[in-house]
Amino acid sequence: MGKIIDGKALSQAVKDEVKAEVERLQAAYGRKPCLAVIIVGENPASQVYVRNKVAAAAYTGMESRKLELPADIGEEALLQRIRALNDDPDTDGILVQLPLPSHIDEEKVIDAIAPEKDVDGFHPENVAGLWLGKRCIVPCTPAGVVRIIDSLGLDLAGKHAVVVGRSNIVGKPVAKLLLDRNATVTIAHSRTADLGAVCRSADVLVVAVGKARLVTGDMIKPGAIVIDVGINRGADGKLCGDVDFASAEPVASWITPVPGGVGPMTIAMLMKNTIACFLGRQE
């Protein structure tokens, strides 16, 4: 029987670390880190994510500002708001909740955020930093995935890690972080032949696809570590991951549930990144 990784408990520990750090920074610098979150329009899922991020910031004691902008805001007007936050000495982190309405070019928006305030780690300068092994802000979900894996205390050297999904925000950065831990990494995607065989060769399997219960127990090597990044609404209306938990759990050694796995860790790592941005700006 696989052991279930408690992402909620782990994220609580990270948020408590951040809380202590906020107090220390307030004492040392006379000011708390401040995260600005921009939400454009009224996408219900985005509103939930932003609410959770602001609540996490409040828990840690850091400052946060929520900028709610109308769905029909022009691209230039949004870019101006970002530039103003870039120039604001009291703002340490800037997050623009994605997706944006279709008339706004997301790439332009990401590029406009000052790299040293880019808490999501999506700016090309941070992406390059990650791949070149330079100091950078690591995207929150991939950082959460490896924090979960690190918490198991296993040496990944010589292990085969398979990442299913090759998006810029999850799959690719997760693969690089596993490579940094000396795993031998394979990235699978929609054109991969025999996904089952590829997954079955994994000692560590990270799935970030966005397809409910795509990976089933028969695709998992006995004893593998399974990290499920997916967030989907199943046919039964319930939240579920990209891994079929019921069939996977008896085969895996460790497995993350959905909800309560990677999701809470993403928000906790956002808090960590805000601290990193604050510290980066003190130098």
Ligand code: NDP
């Ligand atoms: P994207 O849609 O950007 O990428 C999905 C990837 O999955 C693509 O690389 C795609 O391949 C691949 N894929 C699609 N279908 C298959 C298939 N049948 N077999 C193998 N690979 C396939 O998604 P994201 O990376 O943004 O997100 C993935 C999931 O993670 C989503 O459910 C999302 O909601 C969730 N998520 C969760 C977060 C959290 O905090 N827990 C944060 C961010 C995302 P190809 O490139 O060939 O098209």
